Every structure is written in C-alpha cells, then in structure tokens.
Amino acid sequence: MLRRDKEELLAKFEGALHLSGWQLIWIQYDHPAKARLFRADGSSPAIDVWLYIWNLTGGGRDGSRPLERRIQRTGRGNVFRGEPGTRSLILGWSAETQVFAAFDYSYHAVAHGKSPSLQTDLPALEAALRDGLGVYAKKTGELSIAVRPDMLGFYVEQMEVLHESGKDPAQLEVLRRMASSPLDVEPSDVPKPRRKAMVTTLRLLRDRRFSQNVLDAYGHKCAFCAVQLKLLDAAHILPVAHPDSHDLVPNGVALCALHHRAYDGALVTFDDTFVIRLSQSKVAALRGDNRSGGLAAFKSALRPSLLLPRRQISHPSTVMIQKGNQLRGWT
Ligand SMILES: [Zn+2]
Structure with a gap:
C-alpha cells in the first residue's frame, strides 16, 4: 500500500499536470510511480515517466544554510530507475512556496551511498512562484529547476534542454533571462551550441508570458x-x-x-x-x-x-x- 504522504504528492503532481494542459494515465501507482503523460489537445507525442517525489525540507541541521531546501531520498526511491524511452522525474514539493523543484536524473542515476540528499534553494523556488520557472545551479553544472504547477507539463516536455543548459555558462545566463523575462530575450541572444532546442524552449516561454499578459489585460x-x-x-x-x-x-x-x-x-x-x-x-x-x-x-x-x-x-x-x-x- 502506498503511504498517505506519497498519495498526496502524486495527487499534487496530477493536479499540476492538469493545470498545465496535460493529462496522465497511471501505469504503476506506487513509489516510484510510472505514468504516461499526454497533452489534452493531442499536440505533442505522449511521454512515459518514472516519477520520484518527496517533500522538500529545510537545509543543514546546524542552521548554517538557512536558504537551502532539499529532498532526502528514502525507501525504494534509494536507487533511481532509468529506462530507454522513459524519462525519470525527480521532484520535491515545496509546501512553503507551492512549487516543485525538479532535479537532474543524469547526475543521480548511480547508487548514491553517503549523500542521499539533493539540494535547491528558496530564491529559486520563489522565482518559480513569481515567473513560472527558477534556476538553482551547482558548481558541477548540475541544475535544479524550480517549477510552478501550471508549468509542469512544459518542464516535462523541455526538461532535457533546461538541465543541459547548466553545462555552459553563456547558455545558463540566457536560461536565467528566459525564465525571468522571456519577452526580453531574442532568438539571436541564444548561444550557438544547442540553439535550435533553446529557441523552441524560448518560443514556448514567450507564448506563455504573452498569453498571461493578454488574458490578464482582458x-x-x-x-x-x-x-x-x-x-x-x-x-x-x-x-x-x-x-x-x-x-x-x-x-x-x-x-x-x-x-x-x-x-x-x-x-x-x-x-x-x-x-x-x-x-x-x-x-x-x-x-x-x-x-x-x-x-x-x-x-x-x-x-x-x-x-x-x-x-x-x-x-x-x-x-x-x-x-x-x-x-x-x-x-
Ligand atoms: Zn467568444
């Protein structure tokens, strides 16, 4: 039987997905859960995901990192599962800011031994609440992306491009600008490597911001x-x-x-x-x-x-x- 807190987290995931214009079918309702995600309007191919989700908690025990937020991997989520053709989502839910933090599977695909926690920070979560997306970068190039619930479908669709941006400082800089004010970024501002994928992401972000602004005005x-x-x-x-x-x-x-x-x-x-x-x-x-x-x-x-x-x-x-x-x- 699935624990009550996991059920609540899976419900948060499902609710957010609906809010962002996507639907899902549970293939395995457990933790990890497996689901098939698809757009309600049929405009893009279905995406199968393994879903790992925890609540985010405060930073280090000694209070030395007041802005840090983390997930603590436990139980069967201890080793992340990957599978060709299926994306692995690693999420933390922030009750405090009501957004998700999404971690990069490719950095955590191996058994993790002593350090079972993954970190983000409060400013990234707050940025997501305000702008839809927030970025937390580690020195290793690993990015955690904070995601407002109405942006969850967008995140799943674009997750590879988003996380990849951490590997190049110029690309990371553009990603930060795209997340906070997409209407101020032009396709020509995007650095050459991976420009095509980044420009698709930019176009989607610009569309969303445009829609929001127009609907609010009317x-x-x-x-x-x-x-x-x-x-x-x-x-x-x-x-x-x-x-x-x-x-x-x-x-x-x-x-x-x-x-x-x-x-x-x-x-x-x-x-x-x-x-x-x-x-x-x-x-x-x-x-x-x-x-x-x-x-x-x-x-x-x-x-x-x-x-x-x-x-x-x-x-x-x-x-x-x-x-x-x-x-x-x-x-
Ligand atoms: Zn009408």
Whole structure:
C-alpha cells in the first residue's frame, strides 16, 4: 500500500499536470510511480515517466544554510530507475512556496551511498512562484529547476534542454533571462551550441508570458462575446510568422475557443475603431455550401464592438489591426 504522504504528492503532481494542459494515465501507482503523460489537445507525442517525489525540507541541521531546501531520498526511491524511452522525474514539493523543484536524473542515476540528499534553494523556488520557472545551479553544472504547477507539463516536455543548459555558462545566463523575462530575450541572444532546442524552449516561454499578459489585460473575458469559463486563448492580431509581429499586449486579443477559430478563419474580425465585423462574403459562401447552421445564434452572441482592456496602453494597436486584417484578406 502506498503511504498517505506519497498519495498526496502524486495527487499534487496530477493536479499540476492538469493545470498545465496535460493529462496522465497511471501505469504503476506506487513509489516510484510510472505514468504516461499526454497533452489534452493531442499536440505533442505522449511521454512515459518514472516519477520520484518527496517533500522538500529545510537545509543543514546546524542552521548554517538557512536558504537551502532539499529532498532526502528514502525507501525504494534509494536507487533511481532509468529506462530507454522513459524519462525519470525527480521532484520535491515545496509546501512553503507551492512549487516543485525538479532535479537532474543524469547526475543521480548511480547508487548514491553517503549523500542521499539533493539540494535547491528558496530564491529559486520563489522565482518559480513569481515567473513560472527558477534556476538553482551547482558548481558541477548540475541544475535544479524550480517549477510552478501550471508549468509542469512544459518542464516535462523541455526538461532535457533546461538541465543541459547548466553545462555552459553563456547558455545558463540566457536560461536565467528566459525564465525571468522571456519577452526580453531574442532568438539571436541564444548561444550557438544547442540553439535550435533553446529557441523552441524560448518560443514556448514567450507564448506563455504573452498569453498571461493578454488574458490578464482582458480580465479573462472573450473580447467578442465576454465569455470566461477558462475557455480563452490569447490570439495574435498579427500572426507570429509575420516579421512585424511581436508578443506585446497591443498585438493580442483575448478570444474564446470558438471566436479564436472564427477570427483566424476570417469569418469575423474588428476594425481599427474596434467595431466587430462579420464577413459577408464568407457568410454567403457558407450559405451556398449549406454550412450556415447556427449563424443567427453566432451573430447574436457577438458584441457590437470589442471588449477592451481597462488601460488604454493595452488596447490593440491600429497598425497591427490593419496589417492583421490585410493578411487575413479583409478589405
Ligand atoms: Zn467568444
């Protein structure tokens, strides 16, 4: 039987994974646990993991390291299991900051003898609470990554790149900047070795920060219909692929899943006075194809004009609106 504290920790893991847009199936509900992780929207391949998890506790007994936090490996977790095609997650849960610390399996794959503890520190955990991720670096190049629950899926997906960054000081420096303010880091800032993998990580971090900023600005309501229900996306007005696009709030608009699809498909848009417009040519084509069912309800759910952020500085930029509409074929 699984001990009560382990059950609670596995529940924390599962809850955090859901929060970050992932699902899981337990393959072995024990400690270590084995699970198959997959994205709810099917957008990336499933990942199998061995999961080791403990509560983080305070540092050295003599009080000489007040900021240190550690996990103490015990029981069957004493030797970490690795398996080709399966990732090994070693996590500590911090009740104090409500974030996880994730340790690098590759440094601890061997039996560990005298030193059964792995360390992180409070500043890294606090950084994760604030920014989503925090970094604790040891002189050996080993990194512990502090992870806020809503970033857990991201961590699992990117864990190799994240931990690898500890091996090169320039890369570590960029990782720290990416974690705290991803919108201030450009792909060209990333050092050459492993640039491709790091840039993918950067893109994901920038997307998350952009979404957070846009949804906060719009009060987590759809700008077209005011729906909340956690069904919202942050849509780029001028898409990312365009050279003039950027990840700042004036190039974003909060849209529910339905209106995001309709906006990207140019069925509906808004002009530079924020008036919402339905495409008459699209409507005519849909009628011609016998695909206009629900149109009246769709129309009546639309506000006459965009629901705007309270602060004017966050309103959509006129230039982005014009370029975005032109790109989507509006005249
Ligand atoms: Zn909507």
